[in-house]
Amino acid sequence: MVSNTDVAIYNSVFRIGDVYSVDGRTVKIRVDKNKNSSHLIFKGALIKNVSVGSYVKILKGFMPIIGKVESEYIIEDKEPSGKDYQEASNSIGRSLIVKLIGFLENGQYYRGVNELPLIDNECYLLTKDEFDLIHSFGGKQDEYIRIGTLSNDSLVPIQLGIGRLFSSHIGIFGNTGSGKSYTLSKLYRQLFVHYVGNQQFKNNSRFLFFDFNGEYSKPKAIVEDKKVYKLSTRKPEGEGKIPMEANDLLDLNLLCIFANATEKTQRPFIRRSIDLYENINRDDNPQLNENRFKGYLRGVILRILAMSDNVKGDLLINYIEAILPKNRDPHTGVDLGLKRDFSFHSGGKCYYATLDGVFTNFSEKPNQAERLTIFQQVSNYKFADNILKNFIDVMYLRLIYDVLDNRAVNEHIAPAIQKLKSAEKDIDKVLEFSDHADMWNNHNVVVIDLSDVNIDTKKRIPLLISNKLYNEHKKQGRNNSHLNIIVDEAHNILSYQSTRESEEWKDYRLEVFEEIIKEGRKFGVFMTIASQRPSDISSTIISQLHNYFIHRLVNQHDIEQVNNTISYLDKVSVESLPILATGVCVVAGQLADMPVVVKIDRIEDENKPDNETLDVVKLWKEQENENLADA
DSSP states (O other), rough: OHHHHHHHHHHHHHHEEEEEEEETEEEEEOOOOOOOOEEETTEEEEEEEEOOTOOEEEEEETEEEEEEEEEEOOOOEEOOSSSOOOOGGEEEEEEEEEEEEEEETTEOOOOOOOOOOOOOOOEOOOOOHEEEEEEHHHHOOOEHHHHHHHTTTEEEEEEEHHHHSSSSSSEEEETTTTHHHHHHHHHHHOOOOHTTTTTHHHHHEEEEEESSSSSOOSTTOSSSSEEEEEEESSHHHHOOEEEEEHHHHHHHHHHHHHHHTTTTTHHHHHHHHHHHHHHOOOOHHHHHHHHHHHHHHHHHHHHHHHHHHHHHHHHHHHHHHHHOOOOOOTTOOOOOOOOOEEEETTTTTTTEEEEEEEEEEEETTGGGGGGSHHHHHGGOOOSOOOOHHHHHHHHHHHHHHHHTTSSSSHHEEEEHHHHHHHHHHHHHHHEEEEEOOSSSSSSEEEEEEEESSSHHHHHHHHHHHHHHHHHHHHOSSSSSEEEOOOOOOHHHHBSSOOOOSSSHHHHHHHHHHHHHHHGGGGGEEEEEEEEEEEEOOHHHHHHOOOOEEEEOOOOOOHHHHHHHHHHTTHHHHHHHGGGTTTTTTEEEEOOOOOOEEEEEEOOGGGGGGGGGOOOOHHHHHHHHHHHHHOO
8 A cells, every 4th residue: 555655755756747738639748847857866766857758647637648748948937926036047947748649547558548638737757667558568478578778768678579579570771870780680689599499489480581781691690590591693602502492483473574574475485384394394203204305306306307498497496406415526525516417408498418328308208307416416415403494495395386386486485585594594503403492401590691692683582582481381371380581671672663674573573572561471471671761662561561660761751751651650759760879769660559769789799790880990090000010
């Protein structure tokens, strides 16, 4: 039971003033003259006094109404009390403008306004218990991780509910050097430390980091127990290719994107090529499939050499040459070509060869073509380890069939094959295909380092792998597995303003990630995106995020994008964005009943991301010292 003495002490310490104006949700409070210090002392504890950005409690009877201080100013009492003159300092008072945001009832905090205060209602600071109610960042049964402290009061720790945070889409935004990558690292570092040694956590969760700048691929960055794929399109091979299953690449939409396929001609052709590929590879025995393909090749060679149109025939023979291995001289290694033992007879309108000293017309004796080098070279053909190379060979075969049957025009189809061939080399450097591929390799954290790959591959790999994993979760339906896809520098793949790619490719890329953002929660798939340019990212994606960590933003377009998209931000939070210190961010969203400005705790040096700004003064001074030593 609280004594009258305790109540009196509480009232004397925590009371800050009374209401003198109510205008809708905007309330003005006259501050008591003895409450102008920065801190107060209560039972030996230091309490931060009221200031802009802090919260106050207005008592209307037994109903505590909660407000947030948006601004303050001074007012002057120009009417002297009594007949005696008073000092000028006594006529000046402090006034607060407070925006009402919620209320307390039955030990719970509720967002919104159900009653307005009255003139002369008393206003108080929040107790620790009341403050904790308002800043409850999780459910009653949740577990918590600490990420930092209030930016304006280092004595107040901020802990986030794991369930409410990580079962959501997360957005982390801020200019370069504002600390967004550090915040991303801190969130997941604290999560992994919290569940270290927990086998259930390892079995039921997967975390995939797309690392565009190589910040998280260090052995101990964020977490030690992880699988890192350091990819490269500039070197023959990076530190391991990503293992994939063959069918992951044989997706119609994905192949059409890689080939820049047109909708009405090239897309149907690619669909027919997929059907032919699946028909050729219908057996579990690879050798049977390879022999089937060779049989198809021999059949079309005989058809081509029986043609009377050498323009079309020569074109199709070139496609056969694109499929078959080079006919090299065993001694010199020189390519002898596949056409040296036959020709086209313009007068007879036929392909022919002189066999055993006899003129042989292949339109009359097609089986004699089996004696030619081009036919015999088919026996030397072998499927490659690269599934895309094999698929391109099937595309050539499909094109030969279509031209022979007058189903397609070469000029309309060939560019799609050439585009796919240009992508083949890059894909072969970063992916390897097998029947039972496991990208996770007994880990639940995978980092894909894309810092040494070209621009096209930076866009393709996240799209390919995210689409694969999301579709796998969709097929499984609702289960207990959790997948979190983390994308730092997300504007690399989520921008809608790119001019380097076709509209079809850009639309498909955004559609895939927008579907994950909109529908992924149903299947246990969540995304965490970090970017320095939120205005570049699709507004659909930003609006579907649940929780936000917003660091310093200076560009007005970025601030407007954040303000327009995130309904949880108040005026004080938005206006503070351009001046936030490094490592300080506004936490807002479903996680928090109201936005709060947090200073993120430090990470152990060995677990920090590799994103420190270069100290040019130190670098130049070291260079200067080296020069002096050499002199």
